[in-house]
Amino acid sequence: MFLAPAAAILAIALLYPIGYMIYASFLDWNPSQRIGEADWVGMRNYLKLLNDAAFWESTWVTVRFASIVVTLEMIFGVGLAMILDRNLRGMSILRTIFILPMMIAPIVVGLMWRYMYHPQVGIFNRTLKSLGFDTIPFLSESNWAFASVIIADIWQWTPFIFILSLAALQSLPQSAIEASRIDGASGWQQVLYIKLPLMLPVLIVTVLLRLIDAFKVLEVILVMTNGGPGLSTEVLALRISRTASEFRELGEAAAMSNALLFLLMLLTVIMFGYTKLQEKRAAKLRQAAQEEI
Amino acid sequence: MPKIELTNLQKSYGAVSVIDGLNLTMEDGEFTVLVGPSGCGKSTTLRMIAGLETVTGGEIRIGGRDVTHLEPKERDLALVFQDYALYPHMNVAKNMSFALRLARYDKSKINSRVNEVAEMLGLTEYLNRKPAELSGGQRQRVAMGRALVRDASTFLFDEPLSNLDAKLRAQMRAELALMSKRIQKNMVYVTHDQVEAMTLGDRIVVMKSGKIMQVGTPEELYRSPANLFVAGFIGSPTMNFLDGELFEENGRLFAKGNGFALPLPDKRKAELATHTGRKIIIGLRPGNFFMGNGENALELPIILSEYIGAQSVLMSELGGQTITIEVSSEAPIPSGAPMEFLIEEEGIHLFDSKTEEAL
Numbered sequence: 002m003f004l005a006p007a008a009a010i011l012a013i014a015l016l017y018p019i020g021y022m023i024y025a026s027f028l029d030w031n032p033s034q035r036i037g038e039a040d041w042v043g044m045r046n047y048l049k050l051l052n053d054a055a056f057w058e059s060t061w062v063t064v065r066f067a068s069i070v071v072t073l074e075m076i077f078g079v080g081l082a083m084i085l086d087r088n089l090r091g092m093s094i095l096r097t098i099f100i101l102p103m104m105i106a107p108i109v110v111g112l113m114w115r116y117m118y119h120p121q122v123g124i125f126n127r128t129l130k131s132l133g134f135d136t137i138p139f140l141s142e143s144n145w146a147f148a149s150v151i152i153a154d155i156w157q158w159t160p161f162i163f164i165l166s167l168a169a170l171q172s173l174p175q176s177a178i179e180a181s182r183i184d185g186a187s188g189w190q191q192v193l194y195i196k197l198p199l200m201l202p203v204l205i206v207t208v209l210l211r212l213i214d215a216f217k218v219l220e221v222i223l224v225m226t227n228g229g230p231g232l233s234t235e236v237l238a239l240r241i242s243r244t245a246s247e248f249r250e251l252g253e254a255a256a257m258s259n260a261l262l263f264l265l266m267l268l269t270v271i272m273f274g275y276t277k278l279q280e281k282r283a284a285k286l287r288q289a290a291q292e293e294i
Numbered sequence: 295m296p297k298i299e300l301t302n303l304q305k306s307y308g309a310v311s312v313i314d315g316l317n318l319t320m321e322d323g324e325f326t327v328l329v330g331p332s333g334c335g336k337s338t339t340l341r342m343i344a345g346l347e348t349v350t351g352g353e354i355r356i357g358g359r360d361v362t363h364l365e366p367k368e369r370d371l372a373l374v375f376q377d378y379a380l381y382p383h384m385n386v387a388k389n390m391s392f393a394l395r396l397a398r399y400d401k402s403k404i405n406s407r408v409n410e411v412a413e414m415l416g417l418t419e420y421l422n423r424k425p426a427e428l429s430g431g432q433r434q435r436v437a438m439g440r441a442l443v444r445d446a447s448t449f450l451f452d453e454p455l456s457n458l459d460a461k462l463r464a465q466m467r468a469e470l471a472l473m474s475k476r477i478q479k480n481m482v483y484v485t486h487d488q489v490e491a492m493t494l495g496d497r498i499v500v501m502k503s504g505k506i507m508q509v510g511t512p513e514e515l516y517r518s519p520a521n522l523f524v525a526g527f528i529g530s531p532t533m534n535f536l537d538g539e540l541f542e543e544n545g546r547l548f549a550k551g552n553g554f555a556l557p558l559p560d561k562r563k564a565e566l567a568t569h570t571g572r573k574i575i576i577g578l579r580p581g582n583f584f585m586g587n588g589e590n591a592l593e594l595p596i597i598l599s600e601y602i603g604a605q606s607v608l609m610s611e612l613g614g615q616t617i618t619i620e621v622s623s624e625a626p627i628p629s630g631a632p633m634e635f636l637i638e639e640e641g642i643h644l645f646d647s648k649t650e651e652a653l
Binding site: 174176177179180181182183184185186187190194195198199201283286287 | 344345346365366367371372373375376377378379380381382383392393396397424426427440444
């Protein structure tokens with residue numbers, strides 16, 4: 002009964018847009034039409050997607066992009082956290098500097114990197130030229146463009162993983178780490194056998210959060226390459242936005258969105274399942290300990 | 295089993311000095327207890343011996359070898375932590391064998407060693423459990439087991455019993471005493487509990503504010519405390535302290551307080567002669583009072599009587615100050631009516647009221 006207002010708000014704020022999108026994915030809908038005027042086409046949009054090579058290419062680009070950036074960000078983020086997890090003077094300032102990229106609006110990040118990658122005036126190519134090397138087609142060659150957007154994303158999002166890992170590291174039981182030093186563990190062995198296993202629950206949630214985010218990446222790539230050259234950096238979100246605004250196929254765009262949504266839901270379910278598993282295990286442990294007393 | 299020597303050991307955090315020039319030798323196979331109130335530097339000292347805390351100045355030698363700046367693993371010692379410090383993600387067997395696995399021991403040797411220690415500590419049926427599935431006492435045992443498996447030359451204990459409830463603590467204390475007899479290793483034990491110190495230690499080091507107040511066997515500390523602090527710290531209930539002065543009458547020396555005078559043994563006359571007429575602090579152990587009458591008996595009011603079985607702890611008043619008396623009692627002693635008490639001569643401790651050193 003008391004949940005009624007909350008349920009109503011939830012229904013309007015959450016379910017209405019999603020329901021609208023699902024409904025729209027069954028329509029042949031042009032932006033100049035009102036939704037009521039659009040024709041019902043059943044599964045046609047979805048069937049079209051299945052046979053749309055460009056859509057599959059975008060999906061593949063997205064999956065590659067997400068898995069590469071998240072893997073590299075995890076390595077750099079966790080590594081940085083391990084290195085900076087100590088009490089040296091000025092460390093708090095250093096940590097603050099490290100998390101700055103995350104606070105910049107993605108559009109600005111995109112613009113910034115686009116200028117840095119610029120073939121003539123960009124800092125990278127100017128430096129290369131002044132050192133006597135050939136310039137690199139950062140944004141105009143497919144493989145380089147893909148690598149370039151990955152670098153920009155890593156630059157922006159490694160701090161996110163860094164912060165969470167650092168928090169996880171600093172909440173580890175200090176005495177367990179000291180005990181491992183007494184037991185003869187070297188620095189690497191402490192990381193491998195004690196720190197990483199104890200951080201694992203946080204790391205898994207971090208990976209899933211970052212994956213969900215990486216699958217939705219749009220602004221930085223939109224500004225930097227707008228999906229080009231060719232389709233080499235056209236991630237799903239970009240494809241969706243282009244389908245809706247350039248190709249004026251709202252129904253198809255909605256169907257794509259649903260496909261992406263489904264993918265993300267899958268990740269969320271994995272995350273949810275994982276948290277549930279953790280809770281269950283913790284409850285079991287607690288119970289076992291209590292029976293003992 | 296090496297001897298541990300601390301020479302002019304110092305530790306400071308910035309400008310704050312925590313340990314100030316500590317000199318201490320712990321003999322082979324001895325159970326040494328560092329005891330003192332919170333913040334006296336006992337844990338810091340232990341952690342410096344373990345190598346977990348950097349040394350600001352001075353030297354630590356184990357078995358003649360300078361280990362002052364060595365990593366913990368190069369010192370051949372095991373440490374039992376106050377919060378047990380078990381590895382939460384490993385089961386009991388893995389916890390106990392971690393050091394051996396790091397040292398790349400034979401699998402069969404690791405297993406036999408772990409099983410042997412687990413049997414000794416009654417942990418055999420819990421070997422596959424994670425620490426979170428164990429009770430406090432069992433975790434404590436695992437922590438001990440992890441230290442024992444190592445077969446290190448020196449065992450360090452950092453308040454290992456303080457997270458247990460009173461009953462379990464007494465039980466573990468007894469087990470620990472038995473274990474230390476059996477394995478005959480060098481042990482250094484830190485505690486703030488003087489009962490633990492007295493029952494476990496071969497030798498006790500009483501510390502205060504980063505300095506050693508006295509080193510001695512439990513009996514030495516109890517019978518002849520070197521200063522007011524040790525006198526007040528060791529013994530339960532705590533010693534009574536009364537202001538007074540020394541004076542001589544008819545060839546006998548007395549410790550005189552407000553409204554009472556206690557005769558002192560003649561054998562102490564010579565050493566105390568120079569202090570005659572000076573202000574002193576008289577220390578009386580509650581346990582050195584006994585009921586009886588005679589020439590030197592004191593008639594003391596019984597303000598409160600606490601009957602705890604074989605003993606009664608009485609609250610009384612002497613020289614305008616509240617004092618505690620502990621006497622054996624078969625039946626509860628009624629409060630209200632005054633009673634007569636005698637004091638054993640050896641139970642009278644005298645301290646210089648300025649330096650607080652024992653006279």
